[in-house]
Amino acid sequence: MTSVAATRRSRITPEREAELYDAVLQLLREVGYDALTMDAVAAGTHSSKATLYRQWGSKPELVARALKHGRPGAARGVADTGSLRGDLRDAIVHAFDDCRIEQDAALMRGVGRAAHDNPELLRALRELLIEPSIADLRVMLDRAVRRGEIRSDNPALDLVPHMLVGALISRELIDGHAATQDFLATYLDAVVLPALRA
Template identity: 50%
Template sequence: MTSQAADRPEQVASRRSKLTREREQEFFDAVLDQIRECGYDAVTMDGVAASTRCSKSTLYRQWKTKPQFVAAALRSNRCPRFAGIDTGSLAEDLREAARAAGGTSDKDQGLLQALGHAVMQDRELQQALREALVDPEINALRDILRRGVERGEVPADHPALEYIPAQMYGVLRARPVIEGEYADSDYLVRFVEAAVLPVLGLT
């Protein structure tokens, strides 16, 4: 019996070269770009393999299924736009958040729309989407509001505080549907000035 024949499957697997972080990110970027351009259902592992010049077996070996692959790609692109916003003023923090959200709204909302029905059918994909695009934003907005309360700019029991994150996140999703345009920075700052600051008693 040759040594190769005697090798156990786990030993063979351990000798496989691992993907570098850069190569892995190349796969992730490719699949998310294709989802934005073509929609989730049109994207295939074959297509991603061809665009990144790798074998389909490499992708399946790493991620097993397309939903697992896309979920991993979403998690890898987690980058809270509102992290680090702290001007010392709640009103200005909310304006800065609006500018940050507007700067990438076409990219993020395009991805959300392209994932569409698939997110509702796959719980892992849904959870990854929340972890990558929703929860970090909502939590960062809550931190902004909490600091405003701590500075005494807004009463802790102000009834509107609970709804501001949903209000700001909702307008990002709603404008493309209602007006056929993404909510850019200018639109979101005007929204904050007209609909968010007044209800908090800020000018």
């Protein structure tokens, strides 16, 4: 995910890029992925379609980058609070804002649904959102192993992404409402940390 796209994007200012991403997210919330057109993005941001395609290559790439931009705390790195529990709680607080969680869940559900029928969108989402989140998690877990909080051969180590993503998704299916920060913090203490024996 480096050279070509990075070179392309460097032609516009970061402020202009942020403005474009915000407009894409707004359109996604209003009309959903399928009905979002590059024409509408161009019109809403006073850009030309040619510029959009030159900068981002495709609609899936533009949407995935807008979602990455819109993730609160995306570019802040992984805080070292001194313990795995502290690191994970800090990540939850910065990744999920309860005031926005319902709205964001609806947005991600719509995009997730679209990705099932669109391999290019799925690839962009994995590359720009899922894999970097798993990498961040890996940093925290490696640190906890080095601190001596977790044994390096604990079989739950590779399953932490499944636990957290699973908690986030299953909450709505099972209980009919989106996961909150409180629910995720409870899940952390009741499931994730005991499974890691941390």
